């Protein structure tokens with residue numbers, strides 16, 4: 467990972483040195499800094515005032531012990547994190563990830579991405595991220611509850627509706643948000659709905675929050691397709707993962723006339739040429755919390771499962787990586803291009819490796835980076851905060867209309883910024899530059915703090 471810009475290269479080298487071993491964080495830094503050369507050309511004062519270095523340094527990093535007792539009576543110890551990255555635009559905002567792969571470096575990469583993503587929504591939210599190296603797989607509901615309660619017993623002192631507002635991410639859905647909200651309420655003796663988003667509808671949640679990231683990604687991809695006079699109708703769609711983002715991306719893609727033919731989990735890939743039956747998939751994943759392989763036996767009629775298969779070898783027009791970081795490599799990107807893919811939208815955070823992104827750009831494939839494409843989740847979280855603040859609850863239609871308008875605006879902001887900086891069609895540069903400019907302007911106005 468090298469940078470050629472003579473002002474930015476030494477900044478990046480210093481960042482790598484100061485954050486040793488945090489390779490995903492380096493990757494995210496590199497991707498953003500690679501887009502900023504032209505910005506510094508136009509705004510040399512931003513470099514002179516140290517704004518680049520400041521935006522790359524989290525405001526606060528919290529790490530803590532999470533002790534809990536499992537069903538066998540054994541004490542378990544996990545590590546909890548919350549990285550409060552940037553609050554120039556509003557309270558820190560971003561999800562919590564519970565997965566054994568979570569480290570400080572992972573949380574920093576996610577928090578850094580979140581700063582730009584949140585800025586792109588145009589809403590008053592800063593960026594942060596958190597989580598723990600807890601593996602919920604195979605754990606009973608009571609174990610998950612005890613873990614969430616212990617996690618919140620430390621986290622509560624750092625968060626608040628005007629301070630830091632966490633949400634879900636991998637391994638954290640409505641159930642976990644419920645356990646954490648319950649513990650927060652108990653410790654603080656406050657019904658502070660706006661402290662967490664992704665809540666259930668009967669206790670302060672927003673309609674469309676569950677669907678928002680996946681739906682939003684498909685709205686964004688639809689706008690990219692429109693720019694070339696195309697749409698979803700009749701297109702073959704492949705979505706990796708089968709979690710929250712993946713399921714609702716598939717649902718909206720199908721609603722727009724696409725045919726979703728494959729999805730996956732970390733065990734393997736299911737293929738269904740008849741189009742994935744989403745009600746069945748939701749029953750398996752959301753209700754039974756089962757593995758994707760179960761789909762084949764229950765669906766019958768030609769669906770099949772390939773253990774450890776590579777989903778990107780499937781022929782498709784539209785690919786939506788919606789599982790995890792660096793899941794789509796240069797090799798995978800070449801396979802997709804060879805098979806005729808026309809658009810790729812990142813539902814997950816940084817799912818495409820830098821090489822894969824280069825392959826797509828070189829082949830002139832429409833490519834939507836995660837910080838723009840998957841911003842619908844956090845945007846709807848901000849709508850949830852609005853509803854909590856006004857003690858209001860909007861209809862599904864009103865909330866989805868707002869989401870759609872936000873995604874169209876994000877698309878247009880990325881496209882017009884790319885045009886303005888002489889890089890038409892480059893949504894990566896457009897997203898990085900537009901996000902950076904909004905945060906940098908606010909940071910500049912707030913002084914050196």
Ligand code: NDP
Nearest residue numbers: 635636637679707708709710711731732789790814815843
């Ligand atoms: P979920 O936990 O609901 O689902 C994650 C899915 O990805 C599961 O199918 C999981 O399979 C698969 N997966 C996770 N890790 C791996 C891995 N290492 N290898 C292969 N498959 C894996 O998470 P979400 O849907 O919420 O999140 C998915 C992505 O979207 C993440 O990158 C997240 O940061 C991003 N995102 C989520 C938002 C949200 O609102 N939820 C908002 C914006 C971005 P398995 O069960 O086998 O692990």
